[in-house]
Amino acid sequence: MPDLTDERDHPEEECGVFGVVAPSQDVARIAFFGLHALQHRGQESAGIAVSDGTHIIVQRELGLVSAVFDEPSLRSMTGDMAIGHVRYSTTGKNKWDNAQPVALPRGDGLVALGHNGNLTNSDALRRRVVALGHELQATTDSELITALISYEPGSLLDAVCNVMPLLQGAYSIVALTEHELVAFRDPNGVRPLVIGRLDGGFVVASETCALDQVGAEFEREVMAGEAVRITRDGVESRQALAPVRRALCIFEAIYFARPDSILDGETVWESRRDMGIVLAGESPAMADLVVGLPDSGTPAAIGFAQESGIPYSEAVVRNRYVGRSFIQPSQEMRQLGVKLKFNPLGAIIAGKRLVVVDDSIVRGTTTRKTVQMLRDAGATEVHLRISSPPIMWPCFYGIDMADRSDLIAANMSVEEVAASVGATSLAYLTLDGLQRAMGRPASVYCRACFTGEYPIPVPDASGKERFEAPTGAAPSR
Numbered sequence: 001m002p003d004l005t006d007e008r009d010h011p012e013e014e015c016g017v018f019g020v021v022a023p024s025q026d027v028a029r030i031a032f033f034g035l036h037a038l039q040h041r042g043q044e045s046a047g048i049a050v051s052d053g054t055h056i057i058v059q060r061e062l063g064l065v066s067a068v069f070d071e072p073s074l075r076s077m078t079g080d081m082a083i084g085h086v087r088y089s090t091t092g093k094n095k096w097d098n099a100q101p102v103a104l105p106r107g108d109g110l111v112a113l114g115h116n117g118n119l120t121n122s123d124a125l126r127r128r129v130v131a132l133g134h135e136l137q138a139t140t141d142s143e144l145i146t147a148l149i150s151y152e153p154g155s156l157l158d159a160v161c162n163v164m165p166l167l168q169g170a171y172s173i174v175a176l177t178e179h180e181l182v183a184f185r186d187p188n189g190v191r192p193l194v195i196g197r198l199d200g201g202f203v204v205a206s207e208t209c210a211l212d213q214v215g216a217e218f219e220r221e222v223m224a225g226e227a228v229r230i231t232r233d234g235v236e237s238r239q240a241l242a243p244v245r246r247a248l249c250i251f252e253a254i255y256f257a258r259p260d261s262i263l264d265g266e267t268v269w270e271s272r273r274d275m276g277i278v279l280a281g282e283s284p285a286m287a288d289l290v291v292g293l294p295d296s297g298t299p300a301a302i303g304f305a306q307e308s309g310i311p312y313s314e315a316v317v318r319n320r321y322v323g324r325s326f327i328q329p330s331q332e333m334r335q336l337g338v339k340l341k342f343n344p345l346g347a348i349i350a351g352k353r354l355v356v357v358d359d360s361i362v363r364g365t366t367t368r369k370t371v372q373m374l375r376d377a378g379a380t381e382v383h384l385r386i387s388s389p390p391i392m393w394p395c396f397y398g399i400d401m402a403d404r405s406d407l408i409a410a411n412m413s414v415e416e417v418a419a420s421v422g423a424t425s426l427a428y429l430t431l432d433g434l435q436r437a438m439g440r441p442a443s444v445y446c447r448a449c450f451t452g453e454y455p456i457p458v459p460d461a462s463g464k465e466r467f468e469a470p471t472g473a474a475p476s477r
């Protein structure tokens, strides 16, 4: 049995944010369950900040939501406003200092902040906050945003609206002071952010699945460039920046978002099934079974089977009780991690020609192991069908995609990739096919990792640990 040290051959997730204002409700517990629903967006750290109108309490720690919080800790965080965050490191290492919400003094109180996305002008902002006199504690761009807000006078909404023009890149953010919660989103709307109505209050979240989890009803998206203030007295919206070209990350629909979330009016599950339907029309294969790799490959596999008339079957069982190796973002750490995530169903696979549907290939290393695993279990042919176009370019907006030199499709032809991973044949969904499946024009999405056409200028240096100090040195300024 080959080791599957990576769970899948995918881009790494990003972060999830959550906020709630609900007088007389247990907001820490609501935030806990909201974050639980967003756990797929980041498994490295989790945190909640709660305001009772006088003080803000912040608890954050490395680990899964269920490991960071327990009954006593939730009970100790009383209040009526809260924000929460789950993190996968896209800028800055996985260490406690980089866990969120970030909290900094502001006026007589605190401002706490949770960020999903990645800024592209962090270097300039870093110089700016240092010049303001801020002593950097973490290595994330999220701290820079919090610091900028902490130096702005006036209401939190005013401060956010003053800081937003300084930020470039992708950001969907929740920020909290003792009296205000403000949710705001970059003018391209790269990362999702939605508002829901709760009995007696409001909720904001990265995805609608978190609204469902806490019993909130979807109200609307936070618009690109919009800042929404939620207080004990109600909701106020301000269009802080004019929306520019909409550029929602299309990978949210392909892989990141939970299948039961709704993006652009359609469940993510349906979008993925439609990608499989289009893929089957574009790149059919002669086979006995269509199989999907659990969990994110499954809806596209079902769509492929539906369109091709080839029966669908599960062929691989995933051990759901093994922690996701995404917790360990470096290759070195992965090799120390859990080895076995999948077990093939030999009785189903043996002697069969398989169409194996997956949603993406990044480096190819795990795909190679997966194909080998299926062959070892008796598959006579493995026709790999990928429900997204080839990933050719890195992401600068909050997704850990690897460098271009590590992206297998950027360095090999489709035939060479097929040979490299050991597949009988390989085909990717075309860009046109992806748009047909999405049912919306290409112009409303970011598709830069497929096309290299970045909707927001990208920085020259973008390694995620670029702000880390050399070993033994003080944090750089």
Ligand code: SF4
Binding pocket: 190, 248, 249, 250, 251, 252, 394, 395, 396, 397, 398, 399, 446, 447, 448, 449, 450
């Ligand atoms: S580059 Fe790719 S992963 Fe990054 S925001 Fe754009 S579509 Fe999403």
